[in-house]
Amino acid sequence: MKKSVLVLGLSALFFVSCGEKKKEEVKKEVETKVETVKEEVKTAVNSIELGKKLFTEKTCTTCHQADAKVIGPSIKEITKVYGEQKGNIVKFLKGESPAIVDTDPGQVAVMKANLDSFVKDMSGDELAAIAAYMRSVK
């Protein structure tokens, strides 16, 4: 009788400590995930900030305003169409996919002149940052 109580007690202890260990593991796992997400958010925020800076420095703002059409379509119009048609802004900027927002040949030529001059010298990261910034404009 005494022995079985002891065994029961020990096994209870064993399960409790096992549970504790599991809890620690889960806690660590969650903490690691939270850190990863934090890093991802930080990277995304940095990318948007870089994109915003480039959008002004590279004169995109001359033709693209947030809400109103100036020479080119507004940023919101562009991201709306790209969202609806699951387009890829970076691909367009790299000259790998055709215009889908304003397909008027005269208008396309105006934007194409930018792609062929200074946009082609921008890095993939810079183009991704610009696309991230454009998508962040609400």
Ligand code: HEC
């Ligand atoms: C001289 C004016 C001008 C400048 C500067 C300019 N754009 Fe454009 N952009 C246009 C015009 C006009 C269109 C409409 C034709 C078209 O959609 O391709 C356009 C269209 C676009 C589109 C939509 C393409 C599509 O699928 O129809 C994107 C994205 C874009 N511009 C991004 C940029 C970025 C990023 C910059 C800066 C690096 C920039 N533009 C600079 C005039 C300009």
